[in-house]
Amino acid sequence: MMADEEVMKFEITDYDLDNEFNINRPTRKISKNQQIYGIWADDSDGEEDVSGPSRPSFKGSSRGKANYAAPVSFVAGGVHQAGKKKESENKKEKKSDDEDDIEDENSNRGAPGTRRLAAMDISSEEEEEEEPRRSRSSKSRHQEVEVQMGFQPGKGLGKALQGISAPVQAHLRKGRGAIGAYGPEKKTTIADTKDDSEEEEAREFVEKLSHWRKADSGQKKVKVKYVYKSVDEVLEQGKSRPIKRDHSKVKVIDMTGPQKRVLSGYHAIAGQQRPADEWEYRKDKTFHNFSLPELQHNLNLLMDMCEQDIIQNNQKLKYASDRLVSLEHEEQSLSTGVELEKTHIKTLEGVLDIVQNMIDKSDNKEDSLTLDQAAEAFKELQEKFYEEYRLYELGELAVSLVAPLVKEKLSTWRPLESPTEPLNLFTQWREILQADQGALSVTQDPYHKLLWESWMPSLQITVSTWNCRVCEPLVDLIQVWIPLLPGWILDNIREQLVLPRITQEVEDWNPMTDTVPIHAWIHPWLPLLGVRLETSVFPMIRHKLSKALVSWHPSDRSARLMLLPWHRVFSRGEMEAFLVKNILPKLQLALQELVINPHEQHLEQWNWVMEWKDLLPLHSLSGVLEKHFFPKWLQVLTLWLNHSPNYDEITHWYMGWKNMVSESLRAQPGIKEQFNKALELMNRAVSSGGQSGNQQPGAVESVSYLTNIEQSQLPGQRVRDRESRYELLAEAVRTASQVPQGFKELIQKRCEEQGLLFVPLTNRYREGKQIYRCGNIQLYVDRNVAFVSDNSGASWNPKSLKAVLDMAS
Numbered sequence: 001m002m003a004d005e006e007v008m009k010f011e012i013t014d015y016d017l018d019n020e021f022n023i024n025r026p027t028r029k030i031s032k033n034q035q036i037y038g039i040w041a042d043d044s045d046g047e048e049d050v051s052g053p054s055r056p057s058f059k060g061s062s063r064g065k066a067n068y069a070a071p072v073s074f075v076a077g078g079v080h081q082a083g084k085k086k087e088s089e090n091k092k093e094k095k096s097d098d099e100d101d102i103e104d105e106n107s108n109r110g111a112p113g114t115r116r117l118a119a120m121d122i123s124s125e126e127e128e129e130e131e132p133r134r135s136r137s138s139k140s141r142h143q144e145v146e147v148q149m150g151f152q153p154g155k156g157l158g159k160a161l162q163g164i165s166a167p168v169q170a171h172l173r174k175g176r177g178a179i180g181a182y183g184p185e186k187k188t189t190i191a192d193t194k195d196d197s198e199e200e201e202a203r204e205f206v207e208k209l210s211h212w213r214k215a216d217s218g219q220k221k222v223k224v225k226y227v228y229k230s231v232d233e234v235l236e237q238g239k240s241r242p243i244k245r246d247h248s249k250v251k252v253i254d255m256t257g258p259q260k261r262v263l264s265g266y267h268a269i270a271g272q273q274r275p276a277d278e279w280e281y282r283k284d285k286t287f288h289n290f291s292l293p294e295l296q297h298n299l300n301l302l303m304d305m306c307e308q309d310i311i312q313n314n315q316k317l318k319y320a321s322d323r324l325v326s327l328e329h330e331e332q333s334l335s336t337g338v339e340l341e342k343t344h345i346k347t348l349e350g351v352l353d354i355v356q357n358m359i360d361k362s363d364n365k366e367d368s369l370t371l372d373q374a375a376e377a378f379k380e381l382q383e384k385f386y387e388e389y390r391l392y393e394l395g396e397l398a399v400s401l402v403a404p405l406v407k408e409k410l411s412t413w414r415p416l417e418s419p420t421e422p423l424n425l426f427t428q429w430r431e432i433l434q435a436d437q438g439a440l441s442v443t444q445d446p447y448h449k450l451l452w453e454s455w456m457p458s459l460q461i462t463v464s465t466w467n468c469r470v471c472e473p474l475v476d477l478i479q480v481w482i483p484l485l486p487g488w489i490l491d492n493i494r495e496q497l498v499l500p501r502i503t504q505e506v507e508d509w510n511p512m513t514d515t516v517p518i519h520a521w522i523h524p525w526l527p528l529l530g531v532r533l534e535t536s537v538f539p540m541i542r543h544k545l546s547k548a549l550v551s552w553h554p555s556d557r558s559a560r561l562m563l564l565p566w567h568r569v570f571s572r573g574e575m576e577a578f579l580v581k582n583i584l585p586k587l588q589l590a591l592q593e594l595v596i597n598p599h600e601q602h603l604e605q606w607n608w609v610m611e612w613k614d615l616l617p618l619h620s621l622s623g624v625l626e627k628h629f630f631p632k633w634l635q636v637l638t639l640w641l642n643h644s645p646n647y648d649e650i651t652h653w654y655m656g657w658k659n660m661v662s663e664s665l666r667a668q669p670g671i672k673e674q675f676n677k678a679l680e681l682m683n684r685a686v687s688s689g690g691q692s693g694n695q696q697p698g699a700v701e702s703v704s705y706l707t708n709i710e711q712s713q714l715p716g717q718r719v720r721d722r723e724s725r726y727e728l729l730a731e732a733v734r735t736a737s738q739v740p741q742g743f744k745e746l747i748q749k750r751c752e753e754q755g756l757l758f759v760p761l762t763n764r765y766r767e768g769k770q771i772y773r774c775g776n777i778q779l780y781v782d783r784n785v786a787f788v789s790d791n792s793g794a795s796w797n798p799k800s801l802k803a804v805l806d807m808a809s
Helices: 002-006 014-018 032-040 087-109 136-148 188-209 231-240 266-270 278-282 293-363 371-384 386-391 394-412 423-433 446-464 472-484 487-508 519-529 531-536 538-548 558-566 572-582 584-593 604-610 618-628 630-641 647-660 669-692 699-711 715-738 743-754 801-808
Strands: 116-121 225-230 252-254 261-263 758-766 769-774 777-781 786-789 796-799
Touching (some): 225 231, 371 386, 371 394, 371 423, 386 394, 394 423, 394 446, 423 446, 487 519, 519 531, 519 558, 531 538, 538 572, 572 618, 584 604, 618 669, 647 669, 743 758, 743 777, 758 777, 796 801
Antiparallel strands (some): 116 225, 758 769, 769 777
């Protein structure tokens, strides 16, 4: 005994086995002195551990030093019955048997080829049937009763088993009435059934306590239920169940408030507690020995992880299968692409051979490239490699390869002498290069570039040495080539080559000295130049003609011959305005010089005026006659009637002058009115002569006959006269519109007549008025006054129209 008390025992006791996995097992109560000094603490305070057997210490028993002088005492060990094993041996054998059963089951489940999963349910059959909730403290209480007080399930309490076997039952009353108001509140059958169920419950509870220990050979083993799932079942369940992801331990930074907060999870945002796992929900429950909730949780967690792995692996397999199909399609597509690229490479090699052959020949002086060879090569490219010809714009090669050959061939061409010599050559190349070129712009067309590079230089040289007064050869040349020329090249010929030369020639033209009429070498260009002549050449011609007519006399008929070809060329308004300004005043002077003498009449001045009746507007010529001829004519008639005239002579004189006036002029209202006045004078003279008795015989009949003839116009003729009057009025308005209406328009008109430039300057204003460039000066018009700038532009001085034109020229 001394040796046993002096040493510390480390063997495993039954208490250690019973509470091996019990996390709620009582711990030894340690005094404050023992917490401070450990194994060297003094146990004199008399505290002892009541929760279980005390652990030995190096100092010996906690109850003090052993008294070796005291007599030996013994502790009763109980009565041992023969044929029964000790309780500890029974527990060890039971634990060993359970471990053997688990190993057999695991070996069966681990056999190859099964491909099935199993989840072990450690709970007893009582938990599977969802027994009513009972606290584990009650089960512990039953265990204490069984161990300490000799309680046997199904029997009464007390030493002689004379007590009640079922606890007092509480019954819920149906209403709020008094006791017995709803009939008997105790059912006799409940106690019997409760006794049996309590007895069965106690027996199964005792069996569960020793679940992991080896039981006696005759003891009933705990049934372990296994749930098997195939891979297909797991995958089917995984379709509707998302993959579990644990976000409970993710830190969350909340920055929605005034200060930053670091939270333990998303649940903390709403002030909720962190959701616990299965163990967290069950940790507050009281578990008895060997219930092993940790092991059960781990096994279930492993099975869930295994299921998740199966689902994820199945998804990866599907992805890999889809990826394989995609790669197969991609491989097929790439193979097709490779074949197409090989075909394309072969095609490009053929194109390159043809192009390279032309380039090599163009660089080789001995075996140089000819136009026929180049034409055949381009035709082959279009026929065999059409798509590549369009895609890579191989027609552009004609500019660098063919243009030098064509230019060399045209070096000996004389365009004015043989305009059609290279016509067939360019027709051939237009068919080659313009085949299906509708999508290209005019400046990108290879045929147009070929014309510009090879044909235009020859034409430019020809026009530069061309005599403008011999226009027919160049006009014929351009008209022959118009079908082969694009619009922009033709416009360039008109505006940059021909028109500048014609303008320069017109500036050098002098209508007073030149023997060749200007219309002879200007009119042939009307179909080709058209409006371009009206804006630049015609104003200059009118200006020079106007200068030439300053000293002109109506007796000179050359002026009419010079202006007659321009009657239909100038616009109607421009022509009438020119005649009214330069010709009509001279005709007025001629009529003023006309002497009307019935006995000896000279008609030279009258004939000079009547020669212009086809050029002058009728209303203008009619006005001249009304103003400068008929007043003198009526005056002579009045004097003649007052001196006892011969009315037959007067009648012939009247009809003679009327016949010298053209029908178009006689239809003018003003002319018709003047002749009617003459008839009235004659009738009045005849009437007054009859009253005085000096009337000439037959005078009344002659005058009356003449009057009846003049007034016997049909109603239709009167309508035509009225319409003619309206037409003449409209013509007068159109003529007046050509006359400048303002001072600026007058300056512009005078500048056009003198060939001076008059254009507005962009964004140049003076006191809100537009500034114009007039020849060599700058001016602006304000209230019909022209203000001209000096050389520095600092001051603006008013000038007259004549001074402006002199400074501008």
